[in-house]
Amino acid sequence: MDSVGVAAAAPDAGPGPAWQSKCPWGAPSTTSISCSLADVMSEQLAKELQLEEENAAFPEVVAAAEGPFITGENIDTSSDLMLAQMLQMEFDREYDAQLRREEKKINGDSKVSISFENYRKVHPYDSDSSEDEVDWQDTRHDPYRADKPTTTPRRGFIGKGKDITTKHDEVVCGRKNTARMENFAPEFQVGDGIGMDLKLSNQVFNALKQHAYSEERRSARLHEKKEHSTAEKAVDPKTRLLLYKMVNSGMLETITGCISTGKESVVFHAYGGKSATEDKVIPPECAIKVFKTTLNEFKNRDKYIKDDYRFKDRFSKLNPRKIIRMWAEKEMHNLTRMQNAGIPCPQVVILKKHVLVMSFIGQDQVPAPKLKDVTLSNEDMKKAYYQILNMMQQLYRECNLVHADLSEYNMLWHDGKVWLIDVSQSVEPTHPHGLEFLFRDCRNVSQFFQKGGVAEALNERELFNAVSGLNITADNEVDFQAEIEALEKMNEDHVQNHGKKLSTFSSDGDPPIYDE
Ligand code: ADP
């Protein structure tokens, strides 16, 4: 996706980012107004002056180019819900700070200390996962790995012998249903059913749920217009809140602005802050990839995910919002695999729902250029080519992945080498279309470097064999493609018959490693 410009630092802004040297509220107005006595007495003028003053004190928008997009102090507060949540968070933070002070006062230098930990407010940042949310905590371990043992069926009951309680137990179920009403939109009045031990039957609960959802959608439609006008940065209030929480928790220092808006994601730049845990270091500069929650763009991605057996179990049960989170989750796991193999790529910082924070490739808010946008010397071009050849092999063999969207658009040139990005759609080679994706990647890479004058660049068929270790001998595109599809079909048949994938396509030993 194309860059839409960066909130770049002014060249002469001195040390520190440009936004620091500028007041985000703008310079105070110094214009003096001269007028006659009659004017002074005029009600009209009084109103105008008042308005002017208010505008100066509360400018409507803080443009991204002039200051940070989100900091602890500035955030769009157009949504009441968001405002309320922000206030609550602020309150909780102060409360916790007070608690810490008291704890310190009581304990002093004493060897035995009392902890107030249990009295601390659970910060909403960590407590907002509801039932239908896939959160990074659940997925720190790559669930998409091929060699993952099959999961045991859920029992659906608790207890033993005559004390058995199934999940269908009426009382348990009724209480659960009542509790679940908490998940309805906050505008939806559910009353105090929890306090009075109300038990809702499934039928009643489902009817209520339907109603709550359609109400939510209706109100979303009403607000849509307003949202679009403020959504210049292409994030909805929920996402803004999520970003705000990251800043508020201190994990990020500031979110400075937008690096890129694409059809499926928006990428922001941020300065890193401090990590809550000591073992983790937040990079000084971060990129935040927000996967868009407007669903229609993701429809054309179905073929990547629907056929990916890593997703098979989960796909059918999920609602579209969860599927989008899975893209983010998948990007995280794929980046982690790449990082482990030593492939230059962004390092994952944190995943929160559909928002992935990673290290920033670039410097001082300026992202590294895409390979398509840099002019490299012949020598660097050749170096880049061999590096990519190597990375493709590593990706295939060590990470068990095919990039599936590899081109000069998704490779950045930074620090004298190529960095791979944008791997949410990457699949394992045994994906029903995995080899086709690989072939397409090879075609993009070959064409780019052949056009770029790298005489050594293999053609797409040679590159495909070099990466996959397969030995497809067809000497023309059509036959080659046909053989690839035949291999994929063979694999699928194997799955049908044995209920299991071939672990790899490679049959004749390791592919040759190409080195400089
Ligand atoms: P999309 O699916 O929108 O193409 P990408 O992951 O390719 O998403 O990101 C879009 C653009 O954002 C990239 O082309 C790159 O310019 C920029 N970008 C993404 N991640 C990073 C990063 N970690 N560091 C620097 N720039 C990045």
Ligand code: MN
């Ligand atoms: Mn991209």
